[in-house]
Amino acid sequence: MTAGSTIFALSSGAAPSAIGVVRVSGPQAGAALTALAGRLPQPRRASLARLRDGVGAPIDQALVLWFPGPDTATGEDLAELHCHGGRAVIAAVEEALAALPGLRRAEPGEFTRRAFANGRIDLAEAEGLADLLSAETELQRAAALANAGGALSRQVEDWRTRVLVLSAEVEGVLDFSDEEDAAGLPECFTWNIGALAEELGEWLARPRSERLGEGFRVVLAGPPNAGKSTLFNALIESEAAITSPIAGTTRDVIERSVALGGAAFTFADTAGLRVVEEGASTDEIEAIGIGRARGELTRADLVLWLGAPDEAPPGAWKI
Structure with a gap:
């Protein structure tokens, strides 16, 4: 069990909410629970108690639980106060705890850090x-x-x-190995x-697990006017990209993140790729869009190429 101060923090969602769970961990957790609830309940059993601050003023009526260490989530003495989740209620409970000797607000991730330090995880x-x-x-x-x-x-x-x-x-x-009757390695x-x-x-x-968190990057690529933006809109179920029969409508990269089949995906719609012959006139904005589209190909986990089914992408070796 790690020695040191006793910490507390709101372990449930941010207020306001129906219920707010304030967790206290450390050597003074039992004393803190007794100070607010007036008694120490039976271990691992929820008990209804009226919480009071240091001068005896009522704070809230809450369910309190007491978990003596080391067999707890953090490996230390642990107390939980299940209060009403209003901002004022949670603030009053935290203020009452902060006023007790030896208690302080937990740093981000400190409950998990103590669980690791005490061998719980x-x-x-x-x-x-x-x-x-x-x-x-x-x-x-x-x-x-x-x-x-x-x-x-x-x-x-x-x-x-x-x-x-x-x-x-x-x-x-x-x-x-130097003994006459020594056995060799087994056949298996x-x-x-x-x-x-x-x-x-x-x-x-x-x-990698990071890919699950960040999402798989899918880039829609192909020649101009191949239907990339139409497919992009269908995949994200939104009219985010402008579609038109006029070639070269998409000039920049458009991204949207969606969840499909329980997995996170980031789809990127890109400008149409084409090989510009030497000496041919080009649109400067289109050239920038083609350059960005090529850059997206190097970042993609998967490239969806839209083009004629009976031929390879035009100028693929250059693209």
Whole structure:
């Protein structure tokens, strides 16, 4: 358990809300709960209490919970006050806590940091928790929940154990190689190494978790007047890009982020790409748009090329 001050913070959504949960963690958590609620409730059982400030003035009627450490979310003594979620109520509760000796407002991420320092979570679970709080799509939520629950940590530990077993087998053969009856490596050794290498390769080939958070970047490219803007509007379900039968309508890059099938995507509509022959007259604005479109191709996770189905993109080797 980490030594130091006792911290508190609003752990639920920003006020106003129906319920506001104020969490207190540290060696003075029990004393703080007793000071506001007048008593320490039975551990891990919700109890109704009238909260009062330091001079005895009523603050709110709330459900209070007491979790003695170290078997808590932070590994320390922990108290929770489930109050009404009005701004004035939360402010009064925080003011009463701040007035108590040894208590201070928590810094951003400090509850998670204490949980990590006390061995309640590892770094992968801490990352998963942060990702879960910021998840906006179903895929983000599912991946973050798995990491927060220790799925990645358990997988890494399994790999570590298998590597140690394989290493021990090799060391055993080397240590006793000078003995006449020494056994060699088992027949399955090579297969086991190959299976582990293949499994690690599959994991490393998966999209990085950052891609789930940032979204997959899809660039719509093709020659002028190929229907890129029409498809772009259909994908984002909005008339964000101007469409016209006149070629070269799109001059700049237009981006929109949407969630499709539980995944985050950023679609980019670009100017029509074409090869300008040497000596041919060009529109300066169009040339700038083509340059920006080419730049978008290098940033894309996926390029959707719109063009004639029976031929390669014109001048593809130059584009």
